[in-house]
Amino acid sequence: xxxxxxxxPLVEVSGLRVHDGDRELVGAVDLRVEPGDRVGIIGESGxxxxxxxxxxxxxxxxxxxxxxxxxxxxxxxxxxxxxxxxRVRGSTVTAVFQEPLTSLDPLMSVGRQIAWxxxxxxxxxxxxxxxxxxxxxxxxxxxxxxxxxxxxxHEISGGQRQRVAIAIAxxxxxxxLLADEPTTALDVTVQAGIxxxxxxxxxxxxxxxxxxxHDLAVVSRITDxxxxxxxxxxxxxxxxxxxxxxxxxxxxxxxxxxxxxxEAHLPPAPAGSxxxxxxx
Amino acid sequence: xxxxxxxFGAPAPASAPxxxxxxxxxxRYRRAGHDVLVGVDVxxxxxxxxxxxxESGAGKSTxxxxxxxxxxxxxxxxxxxxxxxxxxxxxxxxxxxxxVQTVFQDPYSSLDPRMTVGRSIAEPLVSLGTAQRSAEDRxxxxxxxxxxxxxxxxxxxxxxSAFSGGQRQRIAIARALAPDPAVLIADEPVSALDMSVRIQIVDLLRDLAAxxxxxxxxxxxxxxxxxxxxENIAVLHDGRVVEQGATxxxxxxxxxxxxxxxxxxIPRLx
Numbered sequence: 270x271x272x273x274x275x276x277x278p279l280v281e282v283s284g285l286r287v288h289d290g291d292r293e294l295v296g297a298v299d300l301r302v303e304p305g306d307r308v309g310i311i312g313e314s315g316x317x318x319x320x321x322x323x324x325x326x327x328x329x330x331x332x333x334x335x336x337x338x339x340x341x342x343x344x345x346x347x348x349x350x351x352x353x354x355x356r357v358r359g360s361t362v363t364a365v366f367q368e369p370l371t372s373l374d375p376l377m378s379v380g381r382q383i384a385w386x387x388x389x390x391x392x393x394x395x396x397x398x399x400x401x402x403x404x405x406x407x408x409x410x411x412x413x414x415x416x417x418x419x420x421x422x423h424e425i426s427g428g429q430r431q432r433v434a435i436a437i438a439x440x441x442x443x444x445x446l447l448a449d450e451p452t453t454a455l456d457v458t459v460q461a462g463i464x465x466x467x468x469x470x471x472x473x474x475x476x477x478x479x480x481x482x483h484d485l486a487v488v489s490r491i492t493d494x495x496x497x498x499x500x501x502x503x504x505x506x507x508x509x510x511x512x513x514x515x516x517x518x519x520x521x522x523x524x525x526x527x528x529x530x531x532e533a534h535l536p537p538a539p540a541g542s543x544x545x546x547x548x549x
Numbered sequence: 550x551x552x553x554x555x556x557f558g559a560p561a562p563a564s565a566p567x568x569x570x571x572x573x574x575x576x577r578y579r580r581a582g583h584d585v586l587v588g589v590d591v592x593x594x595x596x597x598x599x600x601x602x603x604e605s606g607a608g609k610s611t612x613x614x615x616x617x618x619x620x621x622x623x624x625x626x627x628x629x630x631x632x633x634x635x636x637x638x639x640x641x642x643x644x645x646x647x648x649v650q651t652v653f654q655d656p657y658s659s660l661d662p663r664m665t666v667g668r669s670i671a672e673p674l675v676s677l678g679t680a681q682r683s684a685e686d687r688x689x690x691x692x693x694x695x696x697x698x699x700x701x702x703x704x705x706x707x708x709x710s711a712f713s714g715g716q717r718q719r720i721a722i723a724r725a726l727a728p729d730p731a732v733l734i735a736d737e738p739v740s741a742l743d744m745s746v747r748i749q750i751v752d753l754l755r756d757l758a759a760x761x762x763x764x765x766x767x768x769x770x771x772x773x774x775x776x777x778x779x780e781n782i783a784v785l786h787d788g789r790v791v792e793q794g795a796t797x798x799x800x801x802x803x804x805x806x807x808x809x810x811x812x813x814x815i816p817r818l819x
Contacts, residue, residue, distance in 0.1 A: 313743035314714070427605075456604035457770065461814040483744065486816035515819060527745040528818060534776035536801045538817045 277343060279445050279477050280325060280362070284337035287320045287329065287501075288496045294333070295320050295501040302445060306479045307471065309488035309509070311524070312498035318481045321498070322449050325479070326364055328352035342444065351476050360390050363438040367450035369430035379406075379433050380418030383440055390441040405436040409466060428459035432466065439470055445477040446470075452487060464491055485528045488512060496523045567592035567628065568764050569616055569649065569732050574625035575585050576611055580747065584623065585611050587788045593732065593781075598758060598765040600775030600796065602811070603785035612785070613736050613768045617651055618642070650725040654737035656717030660709040660724075667691045667705030670724045677728050694723040698753060715746035726757065733758070736768040751777050772815060776800055784808045 287295035295317040302308055312318040324335045327346035339346040340522035342361035344353050358364075363386075366372045374382055383402045392400050406414035409432040416423045422430050431451060438446055448467060452460035466492045471478045476511045482488050488495055497504045497512065497520070505518045516522040570592035577584045586608045593599040599610040614620050618636050625816055627634040629649070635641045650673070653659045660669055670691045692702030698719040709717055718738060725733055735754065739747040755778055758765045769775050775782055776796055783793035784805065792805040803809045 313745065337741075425577055458604065458810055458814040460816070464816070484816065485744070486818050490816050510819070523745055525818075527748045529750050531744075531751070531773040531777060532818060535773050535812075535815065535817075538815075 278340075279306070279342060280304060281338065281340040282321070282325065282481070285321065285324055286336050287324060288316070288334050288336070289332055293501065295324070298496075298498070298501075298503045300496055300503070300506070302477050302479060304444060305475050305477055306494065307492040308480070309404075309492035309495040310479065310481045310498060311483070311485060311488050311495050313483055313524075315500065316498040317501035318498050319449055321503075322364070322447055322479070322481050325447060326358055326362060328358075350433070359386050359441050359443070361443055362445045362447055363441060363443040364447040364449065365431070365434050365438050365451045367453050368435045369427065370422065372434055372464055373437075375422055375429060377421075378418065379420050379422065379425070382433070383418070383437050386437060401440070405440045406433075408439065408460075408470070409433070409436040421493050426459075428455055428462065431455060431459075431463055434464065435463075435470070441472070442474065443476065445479060447479045447481075449481040450481070450483070451523075453482070453484070460487075467491060484514070485525065486532070497524070566594050567764070568595045568597075568630060569593050570628045571612065571622075572626050573616060574612070574622045574627065576608075576615060576620065577623045585788050586615070586622075586627070589785075589788075589790050591783045591790065591793065593764045593766055594766055595731070596758075596762045597781065598767065598779040600779035600782040601766065601768045601785060602770065602772055602775050602782060604811070606787075607785040608788040609768045609785050610736055613651075613734050613766065616766060617649060617734055618645055641784055643677055646730040647679060648730050649732045649734065650728060650730040652718070652721050652725050652733065652735040652738045655741050656707075656714055656721050657741070659721050660717055664708075665705065666695075666707055666709065666712075666720050669709070669720065669725055670694055670705070673724060673727045679728050683783060690727070691723075693801060694727055695720075697726065697757065698723045713744050713746075715750060718742060718746075718750050722750075722753065722757070726761070728759075730763070732764040732766065734766040734768075737770070738767070739770070739774055740771065741780055747774070754778060772800065772812065784811065 282300040284296055285295060286293060287297040298321050310318045310321060323329050324339050325341060325346060327447055331333055335347045337347065341357050344357045346354055380402050383405050387398055387401050402418055403414045406417050411417045411429060413434050417425065421494045453464050455463060464487065478492065480488055480492050493509055494507065495509055495512050496506045499520050504520055512521060513525055516525055571589050574586055574589045575584045576586040589612060591599060601612055615622055618627065618634055629645060634645065637701040652688050671687055674687065691705050694714045695702050695704050700716065700719055712720065739750045742750060751774060757763065765778065767775060767778055781794065782799050783790050786807045792799060792803065792808045799808060800812060803812060
């Protein structure tokens with residue numbers, strides 16, 4: 270596991286296709302993620318961005334089949350969806366999804382849900398495990414970690430649930446975090462906090478981030494590079510600043526124009542607001 | 550302790566030419582421990598537009614439902630053309646339903662999948678007793694409505710499954726316009742749509758409201774959508790209107806700290 274540290278990309282997707290029987294849902298997607306990269310995948314509904322994410326996790330739902338190359342930490346996620354895939358998920362790559370209500374277990378306390386991957390991937394037990402659980406909760410800036418650890422998810426707010434999901438995803442110190450629309454179900458003031466959290470968590474740990482979103486403003490806030498997808502295809506890829514100012518593809522241009530047209534109705538962003546910062 | 554509306558706030562005294570108004574309205578759901586709306590005053594004049602904004606649980610959808618006459622306020626009252634809303638009288642109720650129509654968030658669930666688009670659009674005409682005499686006239690009316698929302702008249706013969714999300718929302722708007730209402734209440738009408746489609750539906754709503762002199766009440770968590778469509782805005786937080794007034798004034802210089810927080814949190818393109 271540790272020998273693939275060198276120049277090999279953390280994630281290498283090339284010629285990825287996803288089929289549902291004869292129907293091609295994703296065709297020829299290429300994406301490389303190096304350690305520490307912050308990459309956005311932007312697209313509208315049906316663009317294939319979530320299927321691309323699930324392919325990277327080796328978690329495509331049953332009748333769907335992936336082909337092409339998807340290497341995560343050197344492990345082939347297309348063929349190795351079994352035992353090898355299990356080892357990669359949780360230790361090399363972890364994920365946060367849109368709806369924490371469905372990705373978390375309603376019958377298990379928050380503490381036990383965080384303890385599970387810590388035991389499985391890091392072999393922690395007893396007092397050590399307990400400390401790690403509370404650390405994981407305070408890392409995502411949840412107030413009163415002891416109380417949250419004892420809670421069930423119906424007892425905490427939507428924003429807190431998403432923080433718990435992020436705590437679980439970060440608990441095993443993955444090298445890449447995959448976040449699929451992590452703030453889409455949240456209120457805008459809560460969204461701002463979650464984006465800040467993802468931003469600092471990834472930066473402090475030197476992790477790579479793959480952020481999937483339909484929202485250009487969200488993607489541009491915490492990633493440096495974007496892949497634009499449409500109808501299952503990668504349309505173009507490049508630095509956020511270039512995509513926003515000089516899109517090469519007419520579709521990207523239209524996407525940027527729509528976002529700007531709506532934003533134009535708002536007064537200019539107040540100075541010093543977090544959204545005023547460009548990506549570092 | 551109802552929060553004072555800002556200096557620009559337009560409270561709704563009976564003398565104002567409001568078409569539809571909530572007056573000191575509170576609402577508590579059955580068996581709920583607290584009021585979801587507390588002493589709310591909002592009003593929309595003829596041909597004017599009002600955006601109701603706030604986050605989940607703020608009470609904005611409940612307020613929209615009260616304005617639609619789907620619930621009765623626990624305290625306070627809803628006024629339509631200056632008269633308290635009467636839902637017990639059948640003819641008054643039908644007249645109100647013809648005058649105040651709605652568009653919902655999700656165009657996938659708001660249209661009956663087993664009805665042709667034409668039947669869906671004609672349905673309010675029939676149920677509200679304004680149906681044209683002949684099937685021929687009715688078909689012409691449906692065709693005209695479809696064209697007014699940018700769809701071909703022959704879309705009437707197809708089923709909702711044949712249309713995209715944006716097209717379905719156009720159909721839902723055509724259906725709302727069928728009884729020729731005076732007020733359109735739209736609850737998150739573009740939230741389920743892709744960004745590029747969103748802007749088209751926003752433009753469509755603006756054009757239709759202007760062309761028909763419609764009053765528009767728009768519920769949205771998205772301030773940019775409200776800014777694009779509404780001259781007035783009411784900001785709800787925990788069931789109270791914390792601030793209301795002209796949209797550009799409120800957004801440029803919010804008086805309430807919550808409004809400021811809401812504005813600051815919007816992610817912007819660099």
